[in-house]
Amino acid sequence: MKIKTLTWQQTIDIRHQVLWPHKDPSFCKVEGDETGRHYGAQVDGCIVSVASVYIHGDRARLRKFATVAAFQKQGIGTAMLKHMLAEVSQIPNVNLFWFDARESAIAFYRKFDFKTEGERFFKSDIPYFKMTKKL
DSSP states (O other), X not given: OEEEEEOGGXXXXXXXXXXXXXXXXXXXXXXXXXXXXXXXXXXXXXXXXXXXXXXXTTEEEEEEEEEOGGGTTSSHHHHHHHHHHHHHHTSTTOOEEEEEEEGGGHHHHHTTTOXXXXXXXXXXXXXXXXXXXXX
């Protein structure tokens, strides 16, 4: 597996396939994609996981973190998150990493010392929590 930098356009297919398969692919584009940092995990020449990070002042926001079902539970998401945390930690003045996590993924993020904040909320009938980690 190799983690590489992607363009936002290269993330759309996996975002769509994994996160919002019943929506139009255009739903998977995020405001700010043009200036975000986009990552992909490549296995045997194919991108199997994607994630994007957006820097706003002293905060980094993770969005659209998705791994193809056949490649989940193999350490790819762990490697991706560690890679992104290491890169974001090197950005001057960024001291908080945060995101909206699907409730089904909270246990995964807790392994990296992320904490839930606030109450559960919904996006398109899917439950989420805000999660944060000080850097």
